[in-house]
Amino acid sequence: xxFIIALDIGGTQLRAAVFPPAGITPVAIQKTATRxxxxxxxxxxTDLVDSVWPAGPVDAISVAAPGPLNPHTGTVISTPNIPxxxxxxxxxxxxxxxxxxxxxxNDANLAAVGEWKYGAGQGHHDVLYLTLSTGIGGGVxxxxxxxxxxxxxAAELGHxxxxxGGPICTCGFPGHLEAVASGLAIARYVSEQIAEGRSSVLKxxxxxxxxxxALAADQxxxxxxxxxxxxxxFIGQALAEFLHIFNPSIxxxxxxxxxxxxxxxxxxxxxxxxNVMDKTYLDGLxxxxxxxxxxxxxxxxxxxxxxxxxxx
Numbered sequence: 001x002x003f004i005i006a007l008d009i010g011g012t013q014l015r016a017a018v019f020p021p022a023g024i025t026p027v028a029i030q031k032t033a034t035r036x037x038x039x040x041x042x043x044x045x046t047d048l049v050d051s052v053w054p055a056g057p058v059d060a061i062s063v064a065a066p067g068p069l070n071p072h073t074g075t076v077i078s079t080p081n082i083p084x085x086x087x088x089x090x091x092x093x094x095x096x097x098x099x100x101x102x103x104x105x106n107d108a109n110l111a112a113v114g115e116w117k118y119g120a121g122q123g124h125h126d127v128l129y130l131t132l133s134t135g136i137g138g139g140v141x142x143x144x145x146x147x148x149x150x151x152x153x154a155a156e157l158g159h160x161x162x163x164x165g166g167p168i169c170t171c172g173f174p175g176h177l178e179a180v181a182s183g184l185a186i187a188r189y190v191s192e193q194i195a196e197g198r199s200s201v202l203k204x205x206x207x208x209x210x211x212x213x214a215l216a217a218d219q220x221x222x223x224x225x226x227x228x229x230x231x232x233x234f235i236g237q238a239l240a241e242f243l244h245i246f247n248p249s250i251x252x253x254x255x256x257x258x259x260x261x262x263x264x265x266x267x268x269x270x271x272x273x274x275n276v277m278d279k280t281y282l283d284g285l286x287x288x289x290x291x292x293x294x295x296x297x298x299x300x301x302x303x304x305x306x307x308x309x310x311x312x
């Protein structure tokens with residue numbers, strides 16, 4: 001193999017890295033603001049690619065992007081952070097410009113692939129990755145293959161209903177896991193409880209986030225701790241169902257909310273164990289936190305390219 005250019009399209013940043021034929025240490029890396037509501041996101045992306053293009057041959061460009069998208073056709077169906085990208089043929093545009101294969105994958109799916117190949121999931125054949133952040137997403141490796149589905153839209157783990165009639169999710173439907181257990185959902189619950197008169201050291205408002213709530217919980221704030229336990233119980237309930245469906249040997253938790261540690265992980269684990277239909281699902285099961293951090297998207301993109309190229 002030759003060089004691979006990996007791209008990570010985030011809500012606030014576009015990142016590009018050049019990886020050598022072997023290893024996971026980039027030889028060059030650059031970033032710029034996404035500015036997704038402004039014209040010219042694609043041009044900013046290609047400027048970034050141009051800025052890291054190596055002197056040697058490039059085998060592929062690989063992109064991690066928020067969904068929904070179709071990795072089989074390389075099309076971004078829509079993404080809330082870049083409204084202009086509707087049915088946007090990103091992979092085809094990159095191929096035509098740079099004359100090398102271009103691959104596109106869902107960012108959460110590729111984070112799962114990255115953790116499987118280069119992070120906490122190494123050595124496992126059946127991996128469930130769950131990212132707990134502003135939203136909730138994930139990816140599933142089953143029998144050494146990423147589950148993508150016929151349109152590449154499988155494993156939207158944050159969009160299962162856990163509270164019928166509950167809060168409206170970012171996708172527009174009520175009671176999804178993301179709507180009750182994401183970082184935004186935790187902050188919304190605390191704000192609502194304060195508005196109803198609950199006592200807390202926290203103040204409701206747009207600045208309130210899961211990190212501030214975790215700090216308050218560590219200081220003994222009862223409402224803050226309740227918010228994390230509530231979210232963790234919903235996640236544990238969902239996780240038991242994921243075990244029934246996918247039967248992984250390891251569950252990897254990523255995302256900023258995971259940084260609250262046992263505050264969120266303890267209720268997840270206890271609720272999962274009490275809801276699993278047979279204890280055999282727990283035999284040898286590992287629950288761990290992700291290792292790749294902010295590089296999960298880039299390294300997932302790298303892994304995607306290496307896998308796709310090896311299958312050609």
